[in-house]
Amino acid sequence: MLNFTTYTVDQIKDAFGILTGQRYEFIIDVEVEEDDELYTENGLYIRCLYLVDEEKTGLLKYELIEKVTNSYIDLELEDDELQAVENFCKEHVQDETVK
Secondary structure: OOEEEEEEEEEEOOOOOOOOOEEEEEEEEEEOOOOOOOOOOOOEEEEEEEEEOOOOEEEEEEEEEEOOOOOEEOOOOOHHHHHHHHHHHHHHHHHOEEO
C-alpha cells in the first residue's frame, strides 16, 4: 500500500481559456514497502493532473517518477492505489496555490 508523505498542489492556469473546469497538478511523495513492485531505492513520487468541474471531478492522468533521477517509471497503480490517489487529491485540492 502507498504511504503519502508530502505533497504540493498547484492550479494550472488556462492561458487561452478553452478548457472547462479547473486543473491542478499534484506532486505526491510516496513511500512503498521493499517487497512492492513500485519500490525503488531512490524513492518515488506521483505527478498527477486533477480536474474539478461542474460535470466531472477526478484524476485525468498520473505518472510515477523516481525521485533522484526524475525518470519515468513504466508501471501502473493497482485499482485500490489509484482510488487512494484520487481520494487524496479530492481531499487536498483546496490547498492549491495559483501559478
